Amino acid sequence: MPVYERGYRHWEDSGRRAAPAWWAIARRGIAEPIKSRRLLFLLVVAWVPAIVKGGILYFTFKMGELTRLLGGAWTDITAPGFHAFLKWQSPFVLIVLAIIGANLITKDRRENGLALYFSRPLGLVDYVAGKGAIIMFYYFTVTLFPIYALCIFGYLVTNGATGMEMLLEIPLRATAYCLLAGAVYALVLLAISAMMTRTAFSVMWWVLLVAGTDGLAEINALFDARLAVMGFPGQFLNAGTLFFGASPHLEGVTPVVSLAVVLLYAAVGWLLLRHRIRPVEVVS
C-alpha cells in the first residue's frame, strides 16, 4: 500500500490555549538536560555548600556559642552572609552554565535550525527569551533556589526568631540580584554560543571569559586595584553588594561602576545576538 494512502486528517483546533513561543522553547530546553545523570549529579554537588550551611545553621541554633567559634559567613544568616554564599557558588555557576548554555544556539546554527525556528511565527525576542530562560533556570538552581531553601530552613530551625528578614527581605534581595545576574549571564553566554558553530569553542570562550578574566584581574589588581574591573565574575559579585548591603567585593572598583559594567555586558550581548541570529544563515 502506498504510504500516502494511510490518510491525512486536517487539524481541528481543540480550542485549548497555546503557550507563548518563548515558553515552549524554555520548557523543552529545561526538561532535556535533566535526563542526563551527570548533570543531575553536578546539581546535587552544587547544593552541598547549601546543605553544609544549613547544617551549621542548625547546630549554631542548637548548640549556641560553641559553633559560633566556626565564625565567618558559614554561620552568618544576614543578607551579607548570603552574598558570601553566592560567591562560593561561582565555580558551580561556571560549570553548570557551560554545560547548559554553550550549546544552545551553537547547535541550532550548526544544524540550520535557526531557519526552522524563524519559519514559525516567532521573533528574535521570543527565541532569545526562551533560550535565556533555560540558562536562568539552571543559574537559579545553583544560586537562588538554595538560598530560598536555606531561608525557609533557617526560619523553621530558629522557630521564626529570624523574623521577616529570613522569610522576606533576604529572598527578595537574592531574587533581585539573581534576576539581574542570571539575565546578563544568559545574554553573554548566548552571544558566545551564537558566534560559534562548535560547542567546544563556546565552552572555551566561556571559561576564558569567566575564569581567565578573573585570574587576569586578580594579578593586575596587585599593581593597580582599579584593574580588578577586568574580571568578569568579579563585577557581578561587586555589584551584588548593592543588593545585599554587603561591603564591596573589590577594592578600587565601586559597586556602582561594577553594576554599569554588568549592564554594558548585557548591552553588548544583546547587540551580538541581534547581529548573529539570522534565519538566512546556512552553515554547511
Add this chain to the structure above:
Amino acid sequence: MPTEDTKVNRAAAGAIEVADLTFAYGVKPVLQGVSFTLEKRAIGLLGPNGSGKTTLLRALLGHLKVSRGSVRVLGSDMAVDPHGARRRIGWMPERGGILPAMSGVGMVAYLGELSGMPPTDAIQRSHEVLNYVGLADERYRKADTYSQGMRQRLKLAQALVHDPDWLFLDEPTSGLDPSGRVSLLELVRDLARAKGFGVILSTHLLADVRAVCEEILVLREGVLLDHGRVQAESSGDREAFIVEGFGDEQAFADRLAGAGAQVERQDRLWEVALPREAGARRILSAAADCGFALRRLEVKTETLEDLFFRLLDDDVAAAAGKEA
C-alpha cells in the same frame, strides 16, 4: 451569505503575490524585479543552481529585507506582519533542518508548539503526521540518527504538523535514492492534488516538477523567465515535427522557411517548428510544391526539459543581443 467583496478578499487571502521583488546579498543581485501571483496549487520553482530559488522562498517566508518590491502571502505583507502568514506556511529546508538530541515525535511536536499549537494538540498531531509520512515505527528514535530518506520525511512532517495552507519545499528529494525519491514525490503530489495544499516545490530536477506540479516558475540568475501551466508550457505555441525525405532539400527548406517555419537539419532528419495552427498540412504542401518525397513525418513533443533549456537559451541569446 458572502458578498462578492468577501469572495475577492478570501481569494486574495489564499494567494501569494510578489511584485517587483528585488534583493541583493551585498552588491550581488540575487532576485531582480520578480513579479507573479500564485493561487493554491502545486507550483514548481525551477532553475539551475544559484538561480535564486532558495532566496525567493526565504523572501516568501519574510526572512529577507528586500531592497525593492513587495511580498504578500495569504493577505499578509511579509515586510510588516510575517507572523500571521507563517502560521499558515510549512517550510521544509534543503539543508539541515533537524534539531539534534530530540526524538522524531518530540521534534515535530516541539515545532508544532512553536507554530502556535497547544502542547497536547501538538503531540497528538505529531503522531498523526509521522504516521502519514511513513515514520510511525521510527518516531521515538533520535532524529539525528535518521537516514537521509527518513530525515527528508521528518522535515516534511514538521512542515505539515500545524496543517498549513501552503508548503514551501526546498529541494525535497535532495540526496534521496530513486525509491525514496519516488515515494516522497508521491506524498507531495498527494498533498497538493488530493489534500488541498498549495505547494511550491523548489528544485533543479525537472522530473520532480513533472511528477507533482501543475504550474511552473522558471528562474535564472534571479530573473523570472517564465510562469505558466506545466501542460501548456510543455507544448508551447509552436508545434515541432521530425521530417525525413528525398529530393531537393534546399528548396524544401526554403519553402518551409518562407511559410514561417523554423527549420533545423539534424543528420538525415529535419526538425521543423511551425505555429500550432499551421499544423502538418503546411509541411505536406511544401513537400508537394517542390517535389520532396516524405518518408517520415511525426510530431515532436516538447518536454519540460526542452522548454527549460529553450528558455535558458533564449535568455542567454537575449542577453547577448542586448550586449551587442
